[in-house]
Amino acid sequence: MSEYAAKISPDSTSVGLSHTRLFTFAQDEPFPLESGASIGPVTLAYETYGTLAPDGSNAVLVCHALTGDAHAAGLSSHADPKPGWWEVMIGPGKGIDTDKHFVICSNVLGGCMGSTGPACADPATGQPYGLDFPVITIGDMVRAQKALLEHLGITRLLAVIGGSMGGMQVLDWAARFPDMVVSAIALATAAKHSAQHIAFHEVARQAILADPDFNAGSYYTGNKPEHGLAVARMIGHITYLSDEAMRHKFGRGLQDRADFSFSFEADFQVESYLRYQGRKFVERFDANSFLYITRAADYFDLAATHGGGSLAKTFSNGRTRFLVVSFSSDWLYPTYQSRELVQGLKRAGRDVSFCEIEAQWGHDAFLLDNPRLAGLISGHLERTRHDLEKGLL
């Protein structure tokens, strides 16, 4: 996912100041992982917006994408210039209306934004885990989120919502805990990564692993593998946009010059953009986390984990209602993958809605202000709430 410096909305449609809190569990009994390893204690950074209804019927879990964090909406402080990553969608009167819903977003297990990840101290050594951190899965992230929800006293989710890798968590939630998830909203996602997608991730990982400062993942006391991580991010950004979006945004425009420099400076605007995004990313993200999280996303295969290879079997239990959305110019999570998912849901007899939104911004479209997407999400939430109240679900 990219970062968009959305302008903070006027107070009436923003959640305002939001505070990241920490929840720690698995202090006594380590948290078992899908790989067979276990880890403990586990800390999750999380934020909440809105108020939980007395009957607990309005909880909405938002799952972030590859490089997101718990800070989904509002401002961390008055001095903070950058609102949360989904400011356009979460807030009073927005697609996910915080006047009506209690919204929870947490940083994934393996992350580097406050949750337990490879940059954290290993209790066994007192040193950062680095590559001793166990390989985690999307399912592990989801099970950790469930522990957080139990701590918050939430037993049922009106909706789990997310895009990209967040969408994968949404699908895992619905397959793993069908009785807890009333509705699932999966945006620009897939039930498993394509070979092409894994290939992009592999090149990005290799860029990190080949950086001379990587030092087998133990770089926390010296130079960080900034070049490798920046290149990894540049690759990511290419896949998040589209040919059309790039033509629109940059074309062959030159950056602050009238002619070529006849050197290897960033002559083109697109080069300058990618370099800038790479630089910005290394300031906030840990290279090891990038390795672990992309690995988790590549390993994800919903049907293999939950349905013996069949999507229909995966979703044969429970009564979760689905909304699946894809974007026409998204070549990272193309529409055909969403349609395959929808096909499985239909065969399983699930109530599913699907829409392919015509958008030129590639995979990033799910993060951008889009009235159509906001309308789909709010309409779906509204009906689910209404049917729940009427006892139809």
Place this chain on the structure above:
Amino acid sequence: MRYDLDLIASWITPGSRVLDLGCGQGELLEFLHEAKQVRGFGVEQDEAKAASAISRGVSVLQGDFSREVRDYPDKTFDFVVLSQTLQQVPEPLPVLEQILRVGKKAVVSFPNFAHWRNRCQLFFQGQAPVTPELPYDWHDTPNIRVIAFKDFTRFCNRYGITILEAVGVKTDPASRSGLVLRWLPNLRATYGIFLLSKE
């Protein structure tokens, strides 16, 4: 609601599961949900219409219904509605067979090509008919199949499709009022509406 949709709604059993193919903005499904507690599902090709239906709380899949219908298991629905779309389907027989596979019953409606006004235009003006029900010129019409009330009845009999109801109605395309015709429907009806099943 449109008269023809009203009539279709009157055939739908309360509390049943209904699939509406080419559901537009979900008007019929919304009505059936409110009035008859029907569990409705729709398929609509047009992104704006499908999105509008979903935003209003109807379950809709954006896509081509002749493809989308194939994914459902047998007898998933009590009723499948194909309202005023059959005349735009390149291969009506396989589509109807799919519809009667996934639905216990089907409701199919279409503009009646044998209506007297169409006949008159062809006979007296010697031109392809252009009427309120068939408002297009020959070169830009989405209506590629010419269906007469009588033809459709024969077609069903020929391919073993049981006709439970066959009604000719006289109504305008957008009208809220209309008339069921018992006498000479093939000549006088602007639309044919059929309730079908396949035993």
